[in-house]
Amino acid sequence: MHSCQPDLSPQTLLRLLQRDDADAAIEAGLMRFRPCSACEREVAGYTSLCAPIMEAQQRLDRSWAARDRYRARQARLARQAAARDARRTPAPVEKEKAALPPSAAAILARAKAKAAERHQ
Helix, strand or coil: CCCCCCCCCHHHHHHHHHCCCHHHHHHCCHHHCCCCHHHHHHHCCCCCCCHHHHHHHHHHHHHHHHHHHHHHHHHHHHHHHHHHHHHHCCCCCCCCCCCCCHHHHHHHHHHHHHHHHHCC
16 A cells, blocks of 8 residues: 555546646646655556656656746847847937038038128
8 A cells, every 4th residue: 555645646646647637637736746655666667556647747847847948048039139129220310400510610601691791
């Protein structure tokens, strides 16, 4: 007789996994389940009732780790794209009057002076 966690029945978890109801198995405590010492000794030969449960735990661990890596990669790619777009976007142009080059300013000043003389 196995003394696996009394609150987490390996039979219940195994039944849920055999029905391919992983969500219900997770809700029933699949990831909290720890085999008793008798199960751990038998797992090497896969005669244990707990072996499929522990395999399901390992598959879920690998799947969740892969999902986390995928999400981290997507976030990293989004940051890189935002940084690249920020570098490509030109700085906004201010709407101030641009200063004239000195030679053009001198020409404009002479023209204004001539115009002022004519209108006097």
